[in-house]
Amino acid sequence: MVRVAIIGCGIVGTLIAFELSQFPELQVTAFDKQPPAQGATGAALGVLMGVISHKTKGRNWQLRETSLQRYETLIPELEAVTGRKIPFNKQGILMLCAEGDDLSKWEKLIAIRQSQGWKLELWDVERVREFCPHLYLNDKIVAAIYSPQDRQVDPTALTLALVDAAERNGAIFEFGVEVEGLMGGQDAHPTTNSLSCGVGILPVAENFDWFILAAGLGSSALTASLNQLVDIRPVLGQALHLRLKHPLENPDFRPVITCDDVHIVPVGDGEYWVGATVEFPENGGEIPANADLLEEVMARARSLCPALAEAEIIKQWSGLRPRPEGRPAPIIETLPGNSRVLIASGHYRNGILLAPATARSIREMILQ
Numbered sequence: 386m387v388r389v390a391i392i393g394c395g396i397v398g399t400l401i402a403f404e405l406s407q408f409p410e411l412q413v414t415a416f417d418k419q420p421p422a423q424g425a426t427g428a429a430l431g432v433l434m435g436v437i438s439h440k441t442k443g444r445n446w447q448l449r450e451t452s453l454q455r456y457e458t459l460i461p462e463l464e465a466v467t468g469r470k471i472p473f474n475k476q477g478i479l480m481l482c483a484e485g486d487d488l489s490k491w492e493k494l495i496a497i498r499q500s501q502g503w504k505l506e507l508w509d510v511e512r513v514r515e516f517c518p519h520l521y522l523n524d525k526i527v528a529a530i531y532s533p534q535d536r537q538v539d540p541t542a543l544t545l546a547l548v549d550a551a552e553r554n555g556a557i558f559e560f561g562v563e564v565e566g567l568m569g570g571q572d573a574h575p576t577t578n579s580l581s582c583g584v585g586i587l588p589v590a591e592n593f594d595w596f597i598l599a600a601g602l603g604s605s606a607l608t609a610s611l612n613q614l615v616d617i618r619p620v621l622g623q624a625l626h627l628r629l630k631h632p633l634e635n636p637d638f639r640p641v642i643t644c645d646d647v648h649i650v651p652v653g654d655g656e657y658w659v660g661a662t663v664e665f666p667e668n669g670g671e672i673p674a675n676a677d678l679l680e681e682v683m684a685r686a687r688s689l690c691p692a693l694a695e696a697e698i699i700k701q702w703s704g705l706r707p708r709p710e711g712r713p714a715p716i717i718e719t720l721p722g723n724s725r726v727l728i729a730s731g732h733y734r735n736g737i738l739l740a741p742a743t744a745r746s747i748r749e750m751i752l753q
Contacts, residue, residue, distance in 0.1 A: 389751065390593040391415040392564050392607065393600035395426035396540055396740045397729055399547040401597055404744035406554035408752065413556040414593075417600075418563035422544035425601050425736055428622060428704020430650050430658050431540045432641050433738045436503045437478055437532035439494060445713075448742040450501075455741035456536055460543075467549040472539040472652065474641065479508075479517065481644035481689070482528045491530055506531040519633035520642065521691050537641050537650055540737050566610030567596065567726070595751055596726045601707040604716075604730040613721050616710040617731045621672040623679045623703040624660025627696035631655055647685045649693075657693070659686045662703075663734075674703045708733040715739055717746050727751075 389405055391398050394417035402415045433456065435449040460473045482488065488507070495505045508529040510522055548558055598604045601617070608615040632639075632655045642649040650658040662678045679701070687693045709716055709731035720726040727750055729743050 386410065386412050387595070387751070388412045388593045389414070389595045389597065391597045391599055393417060393598065393603065393730070394419075394421045394544075394548070394558065394560070395424050395599070395601060396422070396429075396544050396547075396737055397426075397601075397732060397743055398597070398599035399544050399551065400740040400744040401599060401729060401747050402556050402558075403547045403551040403554070404748050405751070406551040406556040408748075409555075411751070413551065414559065415551075415556065416559045416562045416564055418561065420560055421548050421558075422541040425704050425706050426540050426544055428624065428661075428702055428706075429540045429737050430624060430648055430660055431538045431543075431737050432478065432643070432648050432650060433536040433538065434478060434532075434643075434735075435738060436498055436505060436535050437480060437530060439490070441494070441497050441501075448715075448739050450503075451742035451745060452739055453534065453536070455745070456538070459741060460538070463543075463546040463550050466553060467546050469542065469546045469549065471542045471546055474537040474639070474651070476638060476640040477531060477533040478535040478537075479513070479640045479642050480530045480532070481513070481520075481522075481526050481642070482530065483525045483645065484527055486527070488528060491528075504533055506533070516638050517634065517642070519692060520689055523688075526644075531640070535641075538737065539652070543737075564600075564607065567607055594725060597729055597747060598720075598726065599729045601730055601732075601736075602705060604707070604728060608720060608728070611720065611723055611726065613723070615716060615720070615728060615730070617707045617716070618710050619666060619672060619705040620708045620733065621664040621666075621674060621703055621705055622661040622734075623664070623674055623682070623701070624658055624662075625679070625683060625698055626652075626700035626702075627657045627659060627693060628699050629655040629657070629692065629696045633690065633692055642689065644689055645685060647682055647689070649686055649690055656699070657696070659683060659693070672705070706733050706736075707731050715743065717743055719750070 405411050405413045435453045440446045498505045513529045605617045639651045666672045714733040716728050716731040
């Protein structure tokens with residue numbers, strides 16, 4: 386039996402746990418100081434911008450394509466196994482283009498996606514008005530890109546379903562356990578005896594053969610404890626949950642609307658998520674949520690959809706996204722000098738999107 390420890394139970398950690406739990410030769414134990422989906426995962430909007438992304442080749446596109454393909458089978462698979470309903474919007478993403486946007490770049494991307502077997506459409510303003518009469522299209526909106534194969538998923542519902550499904554496969558989840566560090570020499574196999582945590586020794590007697598660090602911002606401290614600093618820094622994002630008396634859009638066409646990095650996400654029954662801000666730390670310190678920046682996001686959303694001015698604010702939330710410093714996101718690799726420690730972290734704004742491909746990569750690294 387190969388014993389695998391996963392530290393971090395956000396979307397990335399739980400999807401890795403589910404992926405690995407399907408192999409009987411692996412015994413999976415996951416640890417987190419909080420209940421699942423409480424960190425960056427719980428703050429995400431779950432917008433899966435893959436096909437509409439300008440990433441067209443190499444690792445960046447491969448991760449996106451693999452994840453989008455997996456989501457089409459993953460959601461029904463989890464719902465069948467657990468009996469849980471996972472809100473999964475298959476109506477795509479509609480991105481509004483403003484004056485100054487280079488439409489020739491979009492036309493080129495449309496051709497590339499077609500050659501790759503994916504679909505993108507360039508819409509004129511009249512077609513946008515026909516399908517989305519609730520939107521206010523001023524003279525600055527000149528076109529739109531419709532991506533019918535991109536998706537949006539409820540990150541919290543998905544994460545809870547993954548925990549449930551993984552446990553049914555025999556995975557063990559230990560919540561309320563804060564792992565503060567690992568200890569081991571060069572190329573050593575860290576063991577439970579060399580783990581320190583906020584509540585004492587971890588409640589598992591056996592040694593582990595693999596450690597997977599999927600702790601987001603907490604991954605830096607864990608790697609530092611092994612004398613290998615993987616620098617991951619926070620970027621704060623704020624969002625709003627709104628409710629209207631009646632849904633705005635046609636019930637047969639309810640894509641995510643995005644423009645100028647602001648998303649309007651329909652979540653059913655006249656409710657919408659709007660976000661998100663992008664707030665960097667000053668001088669490497671804490672990031673207080675900036676109310677003015679959130680109001681700017683909301684103002685841009687209202688300019689696109691004036692009816693949102695009448696919406697009730699149900700919830701306001703924020704979360705810290707883990708962004709690698711000085712290198713591309715995400716980090717999926719073996720920790721230098723420790724061949725049994727794998728990093729699956731630093732996904733920045735694409736944790737939900739890239740989690741399936743990350744889990745597959747980790748599986749391949751362990752079962753190679």
